Amino acid sequence: MPVTAINQLPVIKVNASGSTEALDKLAAEEPLEIRLEFGDEQHRQTRNVSVTMRTPGNDAELALGFLFTEGIICDADEVENIAHCFAACDEDRQNVIQVALKPGVQPNLQNTGRNFYTTSSCGVCGKSSIHAIRTVSAFGSALPDHNSATAEILNGLPAILSRHQDIFDDTGGLHASALFTNQGELRLLREDVGRHNALDKLIGVALDQDLLPLNQHILLLSGRTSFELVQKAVMVGITIIAAIGAPSTLAVQLADEFNVTLIGFLRDGRFNIYTSAHRVKI
Numbered sequence: 194m195p196v197t198a199i200n201q202l203p204v205i206k207v208n209a210s211g212s213t214e215a216l217d218k219l220a221a222e223e224p225l226e227i228r229l230e231f232g233d234e235q236h237r238q239t240r241n242v243s244v245t246m247r248t249p250g251n252d253a254e255l256a257l258g259f260l261f262t263e264g265i266i267c268d269a270d271e272v273e274n275i276a277h278c279f280a281a282c283d284e285d286r287q288n289v290i291q292v293a294l295k296p297g298v299q300p301n302l303q304n305t306g307r308n309f310y311t312t313s314s315c316g317v318c319g320k321s322s323i324h325a326i327r328t329v330s331a332f333g334s335a336l337p338d339h340n341s342a343t344a345e346i347l348n349g350l351p352a353i354l355s356r357h358q359d360i361f362d363d364t365g366g367l368h369a370s371a372l373f374t375n376q377g378e379l380r381l382l383r384e385d386v387g388r389h390n391a392l393d394k395l396i397g398v399a400l401d402q403d404l405l406p407l408n409q410h411i412l413l414l415s416g417r418t419s420f421e422l423v424q425k426a427v428m429v430g431i432t433i434i435a436a437i438g439a440p441s442t443l444a445v446q447l448a449d450e451f452n453v454t455l456i457g458f459l460r461d462g463r464f465n466i467y468t469s470a471h472r473v474k475i
Contacts, residue, residue, distance in 0.1 A: 406430030
């Protein structure tokens with residue numbers, strides 16, 4: 194059975210007129226095991242790196258983005274091949290993907306000494322400490338800081354996002370991460386049942402298209418902003434993060450530490466600026 198991003202299930206819809214039986218579209222959620230193959234040509238080894246709950250689709254981008262934002266690989270050029278693996282199961286679903294590194298490339302596995310399980314609601318669960326996810330950006334403060342956006346452009350981003358969220362329109366159950374220019378032009382968009390998965394997919398395709406660093410762009414998140422989402426954004430040089438929902442306290446602290454402009458509650462023509470307000474032209 195092929196994996197799909199949308200499933201139809203029988204439901205009972207209840208309203209003031211009574212109840213009816215119908216089929217409802219729901220966003221699919223299934224586990225994806227990410228395996229890493231590395232070593233020289235004569236001594237290849239495979240390690241299970243992570244199991245994450247995700248919306249099926251764009252699995253290669255998810256795996257690539259995950260490995261980069263975790264600091265396991267430094268560049269897409271280190272990857273030789275990404276492919277689904279056969280795994281025996283009753284429904285023959287493609288829920289195992291293997292990333293093969295080029296011979297001689299040594300991944301950084303210091304923070305992945307064990308297999309860890311992450312869920313769609315929290316990509317940080319199970320980490321041994323905050324230090325394990327405070328990875329160092331490959332770009333850091335060396336990038337020029339000329340990014341800015343007007344309040345008018347920021348206020349217009351949610352409507353653009355809504356028009357392009359295809360799976361969300363059908364299911365109402367997905368998060369999205371979108372990359373805009375600082376003039377409000379949509380560059381990339383990815384959806385997933387998990388916030389961190391959607392961003393990993395977005396970063397994966399940006400990395401594959403050689404768009405990094407992203408210091409002249411705006412990242413728009415459809416939900417709330419967590420610590421991990423800010424950490425991933427910092428890894429690719431993003432300096433403006435806007436979200437429809439609220440940030441967490443740790444997200445604000447991390448954004449402030451890395452001089453990232455963090456915006457929350459971006460809806461209905463209003464928003465809050467939590468850090469580095471100098472990039473917003475009001």
